[in-house]
Amino acid sequence: MKIGDLVTVSPHGKNHYLIIGEDPERENNQSSYDATKLGKLYFLYDSISGEIKEMHERWVVVVNE
Secondary structure, X not given: OOOOOEEEEXXXXXXXXXXXXXXXXXXXXXXXXXXXXXXXEEEEEOOOOXXXXXXXXXXXXXXXX
């Protein structure tokens, strides 16, 4: 995944977001309760609300490559 990719967030997967940045200082590679790492933290632009949302790599799915 990289800045500029169009993505969706699982499991819902209905809305689309644009990756506009990432925060390497907040990457989370500690295992969560189900032993899955969360990965990089991305900033996602929501064109419907105009908001910037934060989401870890675990739930982000690339729509275009």
